[in-house]
Amino acid sequence: MLGVVVVLALPFAGVALHLSQLQYGVFAGLTVYAVPQVLAAAAPVGALSVQIGALVKLGRVLMLGPVLFGLALIGGGKSGGVRLRQLAPPFILGFLAMIGLRSTGLVPEAALHTAATSATVLTIMAMAALGLGVDARTVAKAGPRVTLVVVASLMALGAISLGLIYALGVR
Numbered sequence: 001m002l003g004v005v006v007v008l009a010l011p012f013a014g015v016a017l018h019l020s021q022l023q024y025g026v027f028a029g030l031t032v033y034a035v036p037q038v039l040a041a042a043a044p045v046g047a048l049s050v051q052i053g054a055l056v057k058l059g060r061v062l063m064l065g066p067v068l069f070g071l072a073l074i075g076g077g078k079s080g081g082v083r084l085r086q087l088a089p090p091f092i093l094g095f096l097a098m099i100g101l102r103s104t105g106l107v108p109e110a111a112l113h114t115a116a117t118s119a120t121v122l123t124i125m126a127m128a129a130l131g132l133g134v135d136a137r138t139v140a141k142a143g144p145r146v147t148l149v150v151v152a153s154l155m156a157l158g159a160i161s162l163g164l165i166y167a168l169g170v171r
Contacts, residue, residue: 001134001136001139002147002150002151003032003033003034003037004131006031006033006037006041006154007032007037007040007041010027010028010031010032010041011024011041011044011045013158014027014028014045017162020171021045021046021048021049021052022048022049022052022170022171023165023170023171024042024045025042025045025050025051025053025055025056026052026053026056026161026164026165027158027161027162027165028041028042028045028049028056028057029042029053029054029055029056029057029059029060030056030057030060030157030160030161030164031154031157031161032057034130035054035057036123036126036127036130037127038056038057039053039054040127041053042054058095061092062092062095065092
């Protein structure tokens with residue numbers, strides 16, 4: 001539920017902070033929890049913000065791979081072996097395959113528009129499904145301490161994101 005608040009409030013924060021489209025895309029990609037929410041939060045600012053926000057967020061998602069790999073090596077598991085499926089979920093492998101396919105130039109230009117439209121429709125459907133799957137009673141039972149932790153983590157992510165944007169000179 002707080003994700004919806006972030007999606008609605010973040011563009012206003014970007015304006016208040018005088019962020020460029022590039023800076024805002026990085027800010028949204030580093031701050032927002034879910035890919036569809038990054039897209040929704042970046043869309044009001046501009047196409048560049050959406051593209052950069054998606055790239056940064058997907059980069060964050062891909063960084064889970066090395067972390068999981070390291071944890072798997074440390075933990076080892078009871079069976080002593082680690083399967084590829086445990087290290088890289090199928091959607092990550094599919095994402096990497098699509099990046100490679102698109103990078104080769106083998107995807108016809110005519111297919112790109114259809115793919116973009118399909119991606120938009122599927123993203124909207126995914127966001128609607130997430131929203132419809134939220135049980136407000138369960139969220140309310142979480143209580144103020146959980147809400148405070150979530151808000152504090154969002155604020156920390158935002159502060160770290162802004163710090164990185166300025167420290168790295170993102171313009």
